[in-house]
Amino acid sequence: MAKGLPWVRVAPDSPYFVTDDGRPWHPIGQNDAITWPELQGLFRRKDLAAVDRHLDWLASHGVTCLRVMMEYAQGENRYLERPVGHFQPNMVRLWDDFIALCERHGLRLLLTPFDTFWMWIRWAKHPYNRANGGPCSARNRLLLCRGTLDAIKNRLTFAVERWGGSGAIFAWDLWNEMHPAQMGDASTSFGPVASELSDHVRLLEMRLYGRAHPQTVSLFGPVLQSHPDVADTIFRHPTLDFASTHLYADGTIDHPRNSVDPALAVGELVREALGHAPADRPYFDSEHGPIHTFKDRKRTLPEVFDDEYFRHIQWAHLASGGAGGGMRWPNRSPHILTPGMRRSQQSLAAFMPLVDWADFRRTNRNHELRVLSPSFRGFACADGRQAVLWFLRVDRLVNRSRMVDPDAPALSVVAELPGMDEGRYSVTAWSTRDARIEAEWEATSRDGLLKLETPPTVTDVALAVRPAT
Incomplete structure (x- = not known):
């Protein structure tokens, strides 16, 4: 297998990512699955050419990363092992x-x-079930059963030995949505299980390749409310490299009634996550979407609405301090992202060179940012020398579409960002919809306060702030 693609690692001087050749790298992409329309041609090589064309198209639209489960257990013919230990x-x-x-x-x-969702739902069929010759007597003991943990490590060993030398592996999500339900409805084993899986993979990669891919353990975000102690593992575990949660806020992200409230929820959730994590540890949402609307209400959001919902979440995530724009679970029929979402990803990718990410030690400033224009809400992260901001129109929702009115009169946003070093700054205003620079100007920070006024804006605008040269 070719090994020409540089590996990705956590940046040494910021909570973001770089490649081994020192270039900033951002996780821009979404969740995908080997049974979904755009990747289904891989199985039995039914249409490799179509998958090849699709991946080429993704790369040309700024996509850098796909989050994928190594098996998909919704049916009977995509198990990686069957029986256990036979790949x-x-x-x-x-x-x-x-x-x-x-x-x-x-x-x-x-x-x-593992696809832990369908593994749980269809446990009666899964090869890891003892009734089917597997090691585990019950699904609520998945991460307590010694035989199951050994089988999980054996799967990870197989993957590391066969594919771990590739730079196409960004990182390992060692366990998708670790949950107390998999541990007898208790959270006390979160840390020990994460340690065992992390140490196993890292030691193996170091022995084989002399280096290790980044690691995380993902969490269904609402578990933080019921079991706040799991934050020690998800955000602060000493052997994990970055933190990732799944943002499914009830009534906003999981079942959106307008395109503004989900973005506001993302801003609060990213701020909360950054408050849990060490200052030098990257964080991003690795799964979100209208899951309640789609799965429980059996409804696909109108495409034009979903495109705006997607774009708003993406920029709220980035401007609040997350790495990249978050990773959507499609929750659409068909189960793919829309062309409008791909254009949004392309816009995000084009914005990235405006910031020196490898030297950006951001903290969340959503609450500290003072937006003096009541028609807008602001999102910001900064480190005293650089800042990323995003302003979203909140006063002009169209009743029928529940979207921001594209025909609203344009207004300038006036805001004050505290905590910036004294001096002159270069400010670039970015049109998130049109993927272009709208304006550039200089602003001065005095007494630690940077005052900003954007060009007239109808719906939203992003700003990149760097020291003037």
């Missing part, structure tokens, strides 16, 4: 092909070893 040749070849294609197009994968 199915068709699935192994699928992953050989997929990783080689990602290498070709410069795309990277956030890999997680």
Whole structure:
């Protein structure tokens, strides 16, 4: 397998990512699955050419990363192992092909070893169930059972030995949505399980390759409310490299009634996450979307609304201090992102060079930012020398569409950002919809306060702030 794609690592001087050759790298992408329309041609090599064209198209639209589960247990023919310990040749070849294609197009994968949602729902069918010859007597003991933990590590060993030398692997999500329900409804084993899986993978990679891919353990975000102690593992575990949660806020993100409230929820949740994590540890949302609308209410959001909902969440995530724009779970029929969402990702990717991410030690400033224009809400992260801001119109929602009125009169946003070093700054205003620079000017910070006034804006605008040269 080709190994030409540089590996990704946590930046040494900021809570973001860089490649081994020192270039900033951002996780811009979404969740995908080997059974969903755009990747289904991988199985049994039914249409590798179509997958190849799709990955090329993604790369040309600024996508850098896909989060994918190594098996998808909604049906009976995408198990990676069956029986336990026997890796199915068709699935192994699928992953050989997929990783080689990602290498070709410069795309990277956030890999997680199990589809824990369908594993739980269809436990009666899963090969890890003792009734089917597996090691585990009950699904609520998945992460307590010694035989199951050994089988999980064996799967990770297989993946590391076969594919871990590739730069197409961005990182390992060692366990998708670790949950107390998998541990007898208790959270006391979060830390020990994360340690065991993390140490196993890292030691193996160091022995084989002399380096290790970044690691995380993801969490269904609402678990933080019921079991706040899990924050020690998810955000602060000493052997994990970055933090990731799944932002499914009830009634806003999971079932949006307008395109503004989900963005406001993301801003608060990212601020909360950054408050949990060490200052030098990257954080991003690795799964979000209108899951309640789609899964429980059996409804796909109108495309034009979903595009705006997606774009707003993406910029709220970035401007609040998350790495990249968050990773959508499609929750649409068909189960793919829309062309409008891809344009939003392309806009985000084009914005990235405006910031020196490798030297950006951001903190969240959403609450500290003072927006003096009541028609807008602001999101910001900064470190005293640089800042990323996003202003969203909140006073002109169209009743029928529940979207920001594109025909509203344009207004300038006046805001004050405290905590900036004294001096002159270069400010770039970015149109998130049109993917272009709207204006550039200089502003001065005095007494630690940077005053900003944007060009007239109808719906939203992003700002990149750097020291003037």
